[in-house]
Structure formats: structure tokens, C-alpha cells
Amino acid sequence: MTGPAERPVVTALYVPGDRPDRFAKAVATGADLVILDLEDAVAPRAKAAARDAVVEWLTAGAVSDASSGSDADAGARAGAPVYQVRVNAGEEADLRALEAVPAGRFELRLPKVESAADVDRVVLALPGVPVTALIESALGVERAFEIASHPAVTRLGLGESDLASELGTRSAEVVDHVRIRLLLAAKAAGLPAPLLSAYPGIGDDEGLRADTVRGRDLGWFGRAAIHPSQLAVIARVFAPREEEVEWARAVLTALADSSGAATRLPGGEMVDEAMRGRAESILGRASPA
Numbered sequence: 001m002t003g004p005a006e007r008p009v010v011t012a013l014y015v016p017g018d019r020p021d022r023f024a025k026a027v028a029t030g031a032d033l034v035i036l037d038l039e040d041a042v043a044p045r046a047k048a049a050a051r052d053a054v055v056e057w058l059t060a061g062a063v064s065d066a067s068s069g070s071d072a073d074a075g076a077r078a079g080a081p082v083y084q085v086r087v088n089a090g091e092e093a094d095l096r097a098l099e100a101v102p103a104g105r106f107e108l109r110l111p112k113v114e115s116a117a118d119v120d121r122v123v124l125a126l127p128g129v130p131v132t133a134l135i136e137s138a139l140g141v142e143r144a145f146e147i148a149s150h151p152a153v154t155r156l157g158l159g160e161s162d163l164a165s166e167l168g169t170r171s172a173e174v175v176d177h178v179r180i181r182l183l184l185a186a187k188a189a190g191l192p193a194p195l196l197s198a199y200p201g202i203g204d205d206e207g208l209r210a211d212t213v214r215g216r217d218l219g220w221f222g223r224a225a226i227h228p229s230q231l232a233v234i235a236r237v238f239a240p241r242e243e244e245v246e247w248a249r250a251v252l253t254a255l256a257d258s259s260g261a262a263t264r265l266p267g268g269e270m271v272d273e274a275m276r277g278r279a280e281s282i283l284g285r286a287s288p289a
Contacts, residue, residue, distance in 0.1 A: 008032075008221065008285060009222050010221070010223075010238045010285075011033070011225065011231045012032065012033035012034070012222065012223070012224040012225065013026050013031040013034055014086075014198060014224060015035065015041075016041035016042055016050070017036050017037050017051070017053055017085075018042050018043075018053060020053040023036070023053075023057050025228075027081055029231055030231070031081055031231055032222070033082045033083075033084060034081045035084045035109060035224065036054045036058075036086070037050075037086045038050050038085060038086060038087050038094055039087065039111055047091075051094060054097075055097050055100055055101055059100065083105065083106040084109040085107075086109035086110075087110065087111070088111070089118075095122065098125075098129075103128060107131070108122060108126060108131045109132045110131050111134045111136060112134065112136050112159070112162070113136075113147055114137055114139045114140045115146065116147055116150045118133075119131055119147065119152055122152070123152045130152065130155075131150075131152045132153070132154065132155040132157050133153045133157065134157040135147070135156060135157065135163070135182060136159030137163060137166055138166060138167065141163070141178055144156065144181060144185035145184075145185040145189060149189045154191065155191060155194060155195065156194045157195055158178065158179065158196075158197050159197065160175065160197040172214070176214070176218060179215060179220060182194055183220060194220055195220070195221070195223060196220050197224060198223070198226045199211055199212070199223070202230070205233050208233050208234070209233050209237060212237040216238060222234070223237075223238075238285075240283075240285050245283065247265075247279070248278070248280070248286075249279075249283065250266070251271050251275050252276065252280070252283070254271055255271065255273065255275075260273050
């Protein structure tokens with residue numbers, strides 16, 4: 001399966017689990033990550049039908065769509081999306097249903113995580129399935145490093161709306177503080193930068209762009225969307241800018257010429273081996289394999 005370790009996830013798209021007619025359309029958008037949602041996007045009366053549809057897609061439909069019949073793995077075709085399933089917190093029926101899906105077909109998106117023990121319960125039911133742990137409470141924020149350090153957790157995420165409801169505020173300063181806390185926890189645990197939460201204003205492209213730029217500048221990378229129209233805005237924000245690409249090329253050239261020793265760029269900036277990783281990351285995003 002193509003996952004976080006193989007290529008960066010820039011765009012993610014939620015699709016309601018009870019709308020299987022939209023699954024292939026979500027894949028066709030080119031989103032790096034397709035999130036089949038069993039939680040907020042699905043009414044209580046439709047949960048069982050959503051579980052059945054998601055399991056059927058992951059065991060049959062996703063495979064034929066992603067691989068065009070040439071391979072049994074959903075991630076076999078270059079550019080195929082990662083699939084995640086957002087389950088309902090504490091809902092054993094979701095986990096039991098997903099036991100029927102062959103290994104390697106999906107990742108789990110686990111909401112309302114407040115401790116490593118919350119992840120343990122999922123791992124017992126679905127061993128080996130990568131988990132994106134969604135932090136949605138003050139307690140979860142305080143325990144973010146503990147959660148990020150769990151061996152099954154491959155990403156952190158933030159449920160901004162739920163957290164704002166608990167805190168009684170959605171001020172930019174509070175959101176920035178929490179984003180920084182989760183970024184530090186993720187990086188300290190060796191995880192990639194978290195993906196920004198979905199922006200609720202469908203059609204508000206300027207608001208989406210501004211908030212995505214703010215998150216990018218705080219070190220977060222990529223964003224989830226709740227409508228395909230949001231994907232292009234997100235992709236543009238995270239595409240390497242021309243000046244970044246020029247800087248990255250100059251850094252790698254300078255380090256090669258100096259055999260890795262600290263040196264100066266033509267403009268006078270001092271660079272050393274510590275900057276190689278960032279430069280390689282920028283060029284990797286500019287020219288994806």
C-alpha cells in the first residue's frame with residue numbers, strides 16, 4: 001500500500017461511507033488520501049449500511065479501480081490513493097466489520113483519541129493497521145506525545161471543531177498554539193507533520209487559502225477537504241514556490257561542492273548538512289516520482 005513513508009500526502013478527501021456512488025468519484029479527483037467516513041458524515045440510521053459499503057469497496061471495488069485488474073493491491077498502480085476509514089470512537093461494530101478486509105488495503109482514522117490505551121483497543125481488533133490518531137480534546141492535546149509514540153500510530157490529526165466546542169473558543173491564537181503542540185509531538189515521535197483539518201467553508205476559497213497558508217507556515221503539511229472543489233486550493237498552497245526550489249537547488253549544489261562542509265550561498269546565507277533534508281524534500285515535492 002502506498003502510505004506516508006512512500007510519498008507525502010498533500011490532499012485528502014472525505015467521502016460519506018453511505019454514499020458508495022461517490023467512492024470512485026473521490027478517487028478520480030486525484031486526492032492523495034481518500035477517507036471513507038463512518039463517523040460524522042453518516043446519520044445514525046445509516047451506519048450499518050455505510051459499514052457494508054466501505055467493506056465491499058475495500059475488498060472489491062477499490063482494488064479493481066486502483067489497479068485496473070493488474071494487481072491485487074489497492075496501492076499497486078502508481079498514483080493510487082491511500083485509503084483511510086474514519087470509524088466511530090468506541091464503536092466495536094466498525095472494527096469487527098473491517099476485520100473482513102484483507103491486510104494492507106486501508107489505514108484507520110481514529111477519532112477522539114485521549115491516550116495510548118485508546119489505540120491499544122483498536123490494535124487488538126485490527127493488528128498491523130496503521131492508525132491516524134485524531135486529537136479532539138484538551139486531554140488529548142496534553143497527551144499528544146504519548147499518543148504519537150504508540151507504535152501503531154503513523155500520523156496525528158486535529159479535530160478542530162470538537163476541540164473548539166470543549167474550549168469554548170476558536171480564536172486564531174488558540175488554534176495556532178494547539179497546532180504547534182501537535183507538530184512538536186509528532187516530530188518528537190518521528191512522525192510526519194500533521195495534515196490540517198478540513199475547512200468547513202465550501203466555496204470560501206479565499207478563507208481556505210488563508211487558513212491553509214497559516215497552517216503551512218506553522219509547519220503543518222497537507223490538508224483534508226470535504227468537497228473536491230477545495231483540493232486545487234490546497235495543492236497550490238503546498239506546491240513548492242519558485243524561490244524555494246531555487247534555494248533547494250543552490251543548497252544541494254553548494255553542499256556537493258564543499259563535500260558536505262558548511263559553506264555560503266552566493267547571496268551570503270550559510271548552509272550546512274542540517275539543511276540537506278529540507279532541500280531534498282522541497283525538490284521531491286517539485287518533481288514527484
